[in-house]
Amino acid sequence: MLRFVSVRLFEALVVLLIMSFLIYGLIGLMPGDPIDLMINADPNLTAADAARLRELYGLDQPIWERYLNWLSAALQGDLGYSRLFSRPVPEVLAPRLANTLLLLGISFALSLAIAIPLGVFAARRPYGAADTAINLACFAGISVPPFWLALLFIILFAVVLGVLPAGGMAPVGGTGGLWERLPYLVMPVATLTLVSVGGYTRFVRAAVIEQLRQDYIRTARAKGVPERSVVWRHALRNAMIPVVTIVALGFGTLFSGALVTETMFAYLGMGKLIYDSILGNDYNIALVGLLLATLMTLAGNLLADLGYAALDPRITFTETRT
Amino acid sequence: MAINRTLLGCAGAALALSVGLGGFGSAALAAKDELVIGAVQFPGTFHPSIDAMATKSYILGTARRPFTTFDQDWKLICLLCTELPSLEKGTAVEVTRPDGTRAIDATFTIQPGATWGDGKPLTTRDVLFTWEVGRHPLSGVTNAQLFSKDIVGITAVDDKTFTVHWDKYRCSYDSINDLLVLPEHLERPVFEADPAQYRNRTLYDTDRTNPGLYFGPYRISRVESGAYVVLEPNPTWWGDKPGFKRIVVRTIENTSAMEANLLSGEVDYVAGEVGLSIEQALAFEKRHGQRFKVVYQPGLFFEHIDLNLDNGILADVRVRRALLSAIDRDAISRQLFGGKQPVAHTGVNPLDRFYSEDFTRYPFDPAAAVKLLEEAGWTELRGGIRHDAAGRRLSLEFQSTAGNRTRELVQQVLQEQWRKVGVEVRINNQPARVLFGETMRERKFPAMAMFAWLSAPENIPRTILHSTMIPTPENGFSGQNYVGFRDAETDRIIDDLEVTCGEAEARPLWTRLQQIYAEQLPALPLYFRSDSYIMPPWLDGVRPTGHQYPSTLWIEQWRSK
Numbered sequence: 001m002l003r004f005v006s007v008r009l010f011e012a013l014v015v016l017l018i019m020s021f022l023i024y025g026l027i028g029l030m031p032g033d034p035i036d037l038m039i040n041a042d043p044n045l046t047a048a049d050a051a052r053l054r055e056l057y058g059l060d061q062p063i064w065e066r067y068l069n070w071l072s073a074a075l076q077g078d079l080g081y082s083r084l085f086s087r088p089v090p091e092v093l094a095p096r097l098a099n100t101l102l103l104l105g106i107s108f109a110l111s112l113a114i115a116i117p118l119g120v121f122a123a124r125r126p127y128g129a130a131d132t133a134i135n136l137a138c139f140a141g142i143s144v145p146p147f148w149l150a151l152l153f154i155i156l157f158a159v160v161l162g163v164l165p166a167g168g169m170a171p172v173g174g175t176g177g178l179w180e181r182l183p184y185l186v187m188p189v190a191t192l193t194l195v196s197v198g199g200y201t202r203f204v205r206a207a208v209i210e211q212l213r214q215d216y217i218r219t220a221r222a223k224g225v226p227e228r229s230v231v232w233r234h235a236l237r238n239a240m241i242p243v244v245t246i247v248a249l250g251f252g253t254l255f256s257g258a259l260v261t262e263t264m265f266a267y268l269g270m271g272k273l274i275y276d277s278i279l280g281n282d283y284n285i286a287l288v289g290l291l292l293a294t295l296m297t298l299a300g301n302l303l304a305d306l307g308y309a310a311l312d313p314r315i316t317f318t319e320t321r322t
Numbered sequence: 323m324a325i326n327r328t329l330l331g332c333a334g335a336a337l338a339l340s341v342g343l344g345g346f347g348s349a350a351l352a353a354k355d356e357l358v359i360g361a362v363q364f365p366g367t368f369h370p371s372i373d374a375m376a377t378k379s380y381i382l383g384t385a386r387r388p389f390t391t392f393d394q395d396w397k398l399i400c401l402l403c404t405e406l407p408s409l410e411k412g413t414a415v416e417v418t419r420p421d422g423t424r425a426i427d428a429t430f431t432i433q434p435g436a437t438w439g440d441g442k443p444l445t446t447r448d449v450l451f452t453w454e455v456g457r458h459p460l461s462g463v464t465n466a467q468l469f470s471k472d473i474v475g476i477t478a479v480d481d482k483t484f485t486v487h488w489d490k491y492r493c494s495y496d497s498i499n500d501l502l503v504l505p506e507h508l509e510r511p512v513f514e515a516d517p518a519q520y521r522n523r524t525l526y527d528t529d530r531t532n533p534g535l536y537f538g539p540y541r542i543s544r545v546e547s548g549a550y551v552v553l554e555p556n557p558t559w560w561g562d563k564p565g566f567k568r569i570v571v572r573t574i575e576n577t578s579a580m581e582a583n584l585l586s587g588e589v590d591y592v593a594g595e596v597g598l599s600i601e602q603a604l605a606f607e608k609r610h611g612q613r614f615k616v617v618y619q620p621g622l623f624f625e626h627i628d629l630n631l632d633n634g635i636l637a638d639v640r641v642r643r644a645l646l647s648a649i650d651r652d653a654i655s656r657q658l659f660g661g662k663q664p665v666a667h668t669g670v671n672p673l674d675r676f677y678s679e680d681f682t683r684y685p686f687d688p689a690a691a692v693k694l695l696e697e698a699g700w701t702e703l704r705g706g707i708r709h710d711a712a713g714r715r716l717s718l719e720f721q722s723t724a725g726n727r728t729r730e731l732v733q734q735v736l737q738e739q740w741r742k743v744g745v746e747v748r749i750n751n752q753p754a755r756v757l758f759g760e761t762m763r764e765r766k767f768p769a770m771a772m773f774a775w776l777s778a779p780e781n782i783p784r785t786i787l788h789s790t791m792i793p794t795p796e797n798g799f800s801g802q803n804y805v806g807f808r809d810a811e812t813d814r815i816i817d818d819l820e821v822t823c824g825e826a827e828a829r830p831l832w833t834r835l836q837q838i839y840a841e842q843l844p845a846l847p848l849y850f851r852s853d854s855y856i857m858p859p860w861l862d863g864v865r866p867t868g869h870q871y872p873s874t875l876w877i878e879q880w881r882s883k
Contacts, residue, residue: 030755030756031755031756031759031760031761032755032756032758032759032760033759036755036758036759036763037755038373038374038464039758040754040758041373041374041375041376042374042464042465044374044464044465044467044468044500045374045464045465046465046467046785046800047797047798047799047800047801048466048467048471048800049464049465049466049467050800051798051800052459052466053462053464056459056460056462081522082366083366084366085366085367085547085548086366086367086369086372086373086521086522086524086527087527087547088522092547147578150579151578151579151582154579154582154586155582158582158583158586158588159582159585159586162586162587165586165588166579166582166583166586166588167574167579167582167583167588168549168550168572168588169546169549172358172544172546172550172552172570172572173544173552263575263576263579264576264578264579265579266549266572266573266574266575266576266579268547268548268549272575273548279755281755
């Protein structure tokens, strides 16, 4: 197991290195640079000013040279400054990452807490009235655009009822503690939960139905195992293997998935930050942010593999000779 | 059943949470001694001279003052100085530099009560330090042209008076709008420690709430990066007492969310400089106008279509005139913008003091357009599109910023109007960063490109119209004369305008410049964009400027009725 994890970590490092080069290259290849953005914003900026700033920021160097400079500094722990925020990259990224993980962690847990029982409930009564109703609700949840749902929530709970803040992270001037942030989390969490719970429910339902058709379930029932145990201990445990895959792979798409919700609720998360950094040519933030997303995907894969082993003892990572 | 109970429990908990949080909305409603302003962007830096950005200028307008600026009537005034220098009063003097150059020295005096927020007086030492930072090649100051070329020296006369030595004789000697003073006592140690790292280590970014950085009616007291900036009255402010105990500038990037915040009362006011576009404001006014005061301020955003004069079709001035005659600009202004964005005839705004009425106008006249096109040789109609004797098709590519809904809408209207006179237009839009970063800068647009220029009042259009400002590979693509306009008379007028200072002497030059523009049409003028301000009815004293300097420079006059 230790060897397996070590190999995977080494592979992750190689992938990160390749990704960093590709991302840096792609961002650098896009037309326009930060100085062009400055020129657009400042009518007083002259061509001479622009040329001087381009040299000052090292933008007159070839991309590969800029990348090597960045890599060399990064390996010494210096991730550079954010051009858009005039702050060191970790100072900008860390709170955003924490915010996104909090938002997504809660909605993720809530989604699974709703989807698993709901999926099992529907699987036990396939094609019945309750199953049809749950399916319809799931399709509605999958189909509804997050921005529309977010807007609906804002209008209902902030404008009409006035019981929740329309957006933001915490009260202006507040300490930013979790209790203060709770009202601000309700609508974004609800939006993300509602748009993801449908998909998870459908997936759990299908996986449980598949397991309930297996021979070992019939055997368990024949042996007189109570139906509750058959479903929750036997079928669900095996059904969770594909579910774990979907959930773990979803890690990597967390940032982009939250983009719309974060924008609508003025929530300061990673999705919006990465998006803005790409548009704003904020190379350092874009690079580290996208590498974090890559890292999350790799971590998700590793967790999925480890999850299989936990759910199914037959799966092992030790080498066997045949 | 157990699952059903769980579900019901969850729903109940959610409802209880919502009810439990009830009253939040009312608690969040701003009291009248607090003003919450909505903005769609958050500033990258708070350093006044590094990286220009509208939201930064807007916020800093509450906390600092430039020496000089244009007021709401587009008149140059002193804010941090006591009086504009003048040749008549002897505070400006024409001089000859040792190399024989004719130049000018202008003397300014700092407001006697001007004091940094930490109690230190604002003096000429600060001015000299600002100049030192500005001209240092590694400091990262954006507009270094001002510090390292335009100004050749600054001499301190005493603690409050200094003389600016300009590089040459220029009529704008009395204007130092962009010499934005820095606190020497706080910033010098940071700058001297490492000038190359100054742009990353300035206290404006590392200690943003330090009172000593500000000297306006308000000072920044709290910053939540990306979310909001809190401003509180500055006890050392020398002018009128500001009207609010707290001002919050909140960032809400999504415009639908911004509207919802306005309606829920969490945002009081969306400022035109940093807020909603005109069509969003018009739609908002239609739905909720009775609850708010919506003000439209036409300004110095000159929306126009640059024409590539190297294009064989567009090189003929008759075609350019025909294109403009075929556009119903009044209808566009009326139908799309509720008449709030006035039609432009040249790049000079009618609110500018040098605007002239004496130049050719092109009213909507399709018949005149057809006549001009036929005179230019585009006589044969095939499938509704004009062709010339050589069989060339009158077809033009039309570019603009992709994703800008207003421009895309205008493009469609124009395409239809031009089709009616036999001109085929193919729309090929690009993201703003591509259009401005490459296509325009390197003059790669084949025919037409629609965008806007932003300028200050009385701005002499050297970078846009002077023939030396055509971007080429040889000059490193410097200059903004993207159309490739070459006109000896225009060059001469621009050169003369920079040294012809009296209003009476300058007026004929400005008039002739507008006449040439209207005759030659290097670009098709469309309209002047308006900023839209959505204010609560109780907010009083806000006067939009319509130019690049924000209304917050007079924020101490803002009151709650």
